[in-house]
Amino acid sequence: MAKQLDYSTLREIFARFQAADPEPKGELEHVNAFTLVVAVALSAQATDVGVNKATRRLFEIADTPEKMLALGEEGVIEHIKTIGLYRNKAKNVIKLSRILVEQYGGEVPSSRVALQALPGVGRKTANVVLNMWWRMPAQAVDTHIFRVGNRTGICPGRDVNAVERAIEDHVPAEYQLHAHHWLILHGRYTCKARKPACGTCLIRDLCQFEDKTL
């Protein structure tokens, strides 16, 4: 685990991320807050590409909790059976749709606690929804951010909660909203798990990783 980088280094790192990609976007396709919740819940232990392939048709048919309930669990399964853990995920999609209809008038609630109370929605999922839909500077720490944070020293921590706290505590305020997308995309395409592309990395001179590749 690298040492936490200081303020001026973090400013420089995020200024470079921003210059390279001013409006980073999540890659999960959705058409409204409800379909975003469903897409993020389906993405656990699955790739965004795989989820998008399955949800394109599903969301054409069911883009509201009411329509999802009408489709039913078996109907959902038909669309998502290419995704890992699809039976359990279909069950959760139906359960959470029912809760949204019965308790929230068909709307998606906008607090972390209310989101986390939905079946299949953990803190990470709730933070993605808060960040992408409500533009709240919430940090959804996934495997990419955990790795990048600890390798580089941007946001080191022993577990995902510690990394989330490190981002909130150390990253300058003006970069908080997009921090998690910059870090995810950096981890997915440059600072990859097995073979990081250090040779072309835009923060190579600031990163503390000792085993940089050429």
Ligand code: SF4
């Ligand atoms: S220099 Fe290498 S280890 Fe450091 S952030 Fe870039 S890709 Fe990752």
